[in-house]
Amino acid sequence: MEIFITLLLSFAAFALIIWAFMHMRTPRFRMSREQFVKGLEDVIAGQADDNEWRVLTSYPMRHDPELERLRQECLDIEKSEYTGASPYLFTEAGIERLRVMRRQLLTDNTDNHQ
Template structure:
């Protein structure tokens, strides 16, 4: 009887663990615009290392097509201007191009907010 009870409890515990694993979601890493700007600023000012650059540009940004486009542009800049030396990971030309990406990101973000506010002001019929 004890063996049967032990087997039944063991089966119930394993079934519960299996059910829990089946319904668990995978963790997601999501870089928002503010995080991307902050990361670019760290690279531009020489406060980021190679690992931080890889985290910044290594994950696709499917949630924000414009941010994904800028991430790909950063990867293009990396191919041409990356040195990997500290404190500045890029050449002077590369840092200037990253500043342009940063400015574009800041102006695109400001433009989106203004456009949304204007569309909210339209009269409803």
């Protein structure tokens, strides 16, 4: 009888753990437009390092197609203008392209709030 109770309790514990894993959601990182603008501003001002740039551009933005388009544009800028030097991660031409992107994003945000 003790073996049966032990097996039953073991099975119940195992089933509970499996159930918990099945109902856990993986954490999702969702960058807001304000966070994206702040990240761009930090890069433009020379206050961001390579890790901050990676956070800004590494996560797909499925929740916001416009941000995803801008993230892809950032990756295109990175291909031709990225230096990785400190404090400015980009050439002057790259920084100017990021400024244009920032202005566009701020204009879009202003239009959406009116």
